[in-house]
Amino acid sequence: MEALVIHAPGDLRIEDVPTPQMGPQQLLVRVRCGGICGSDLHYYQHGGFGTVRIQQPMILGHEVAGVIESVGGDVTGFSVGQRAAITPSRPCGLCRYCQQGLQNHCLDMQYYGSAMRMPHVQGAFRQQIVVNPAQVHLLADGVSDAEGALAEPLSVALHAVRRAGPLVGKNVLVTGSGPIGALLVIAARRAGATHITVTDVAEAPLRTALKVGADETLNVGQDAQALARYEADKGFFDVLFEASGNERALAGAFAVLRPRGVIVQVGLGGGPMNLPVNTIVAKEFDLRGAFRFHEEFATAVALLNKRLVDVKPLISATLPYRDASRAFALAADRSRAMKVVLDFD
Numbered sequence: 001m002e003a004l005v006i007h008a009p010g011d012l013r014i015e016d017v018p019t020p021q022m023g024p025q026q027l028l029v030r031v032r033c034g035g036i037c038g039s040d041l042h043y044y045q046h047g048g049f050g051t052v053r054i055q056q057p058m059i060l061g062h063e064v065a066g067v068i069e070s071v072g073g074d075v076t077g078f079s080v081g082q083r084a085a086i087t088p089s090r091p092c093g094l095c096r097y098c099q100q101g102l103q104n105h106c107l108d109m110q111y112y113g114s115a116m117r118m119p120h121v122q123g124a125f126r127q128q129i130v131v132n133p134a135q136v137h138l139l140a141d142g143v144s145d146a147e148g149a150l151a152e153p154l155s156v157a158l159h160a161v162r163r164a165g166p167l168v169g170k171n172v173l174v175t176g177s178g179p180i181g182a183l184l185v186i187a188a189r190r191a192g193a194t195h196i197t198v199t200d201v202a203e204a205p206l207r208t209a210l211k212v213g214a215d216e217t218l219n220v221g222q223d224a225q226a227l228a229r230y231e232a233d234k235g236f237f238d239v240l241f242e243a244s245g246n247e248r249a250l251a252g253a254f255a256v257l258r259p260r261g262v263i264v265q266v267g268l269g270g271g272p273m274n275l276p277v278n279t280i281v282a283k284e285f286d287l288r289g290a291f292r293f294h295e296e297f298a299t300a301v302a303l304l305n306k307r308l309v310d311v312k313p314l315i316s317a318t319l320p321y322r323d324a325s326r327a328f329a330l331a332a333d334r335s336r337a338m339k340v341v342l343d344f345d
């Protein structure tokens with residue numbers, strides 16, 4: 001089969017790779033669609049992010065959906081021809097964090113398309129992949145493969161919303177309107193937020209935020225003081241979801257966050273951040289991280305299957321995987337694309 005293999009920044013190749021042997025407790029899935037994620041872009045453009053760097057050839061990709069081609073003899077509940085979204089998260093289930101229900105902090109995590117460990121975990125941008133039954137979440141007939149591929153980033157947003165605590169009746173600020181920021185709008189609205197403001201430095205992603213339900217968007221690139229009117233009486237927003245990974249976006253939102261507001265840091269920056277700790281203390285902020293997901297993947301697929309969320313406005317284009325270089329270039333252009341999907345079918 002063919003796969004998209006990254007060797008170095010800008011060096012993405014279509015290569016023939018063997019399909020792993022399927023065991024009696026596994027399934028073989030033909031990948032149909034794969035969404036290009038921000039981490040895929042970092043590997044493609046920079047060879048990694050933070051301290052994580054490609055040290056050996058690695059198949060990219062972790063946002064995929066496909067169709068079951070073969071079912072192991074010991075597997076029940078699945079049949080050939082069923083369509084499914086595939087979670088890329090494969091925790092060990094045995095370490096102390098898995099045993100505590102914190103699978104996203106697994107000490108032996110195998111996460112598709114990740115260079116965080118050696119050898120690297122090969123990704124899912126390939127024509128076929130062998131998976132465990134726990135990774136397979138069936139898609140309803142009306143849900144497209146491209147929508148199914150977005151179950152993974154939707155899960156990230158759902159986990160972040162869970163980390164924030166109750167949102168019913170809350171005023172929410174989302175800084176950064178990339179795919180995760182837009183999905184945070186969707187997830188926060190489903191959780192009961194009554195007012196959602198989104199900021200970014202570009203107009204195109206802000207337009208998408210409005211399409212998925214934001215009440216208001218502010219271009220802080222054009223107007224650095226766009227949030228100033230929310231500073232009165234120590235702030236207006238109850239919860240901040242910081243999705244840009246930008247230090248200025250995070251610290252700049254402190255003035256509009258109410259005392260005892262909750263800050264959920266979702267975006268990953270390129271390095272350490274300097275924060276005004278005195279403000280965190282004086283306004284008694286709760287600063288929380290949100291990393292990946294676990295049980296939220298099943299929730300994401302259920303929401304898609306029941307048409308309780310609509311992720312279609314995020315899908316900017318679908319291109320053949322053999323045209324990967326053009327697809328990655330488009331995905332990197334925020335003025336033209338929100339989420340680019342690769343077609344492997």
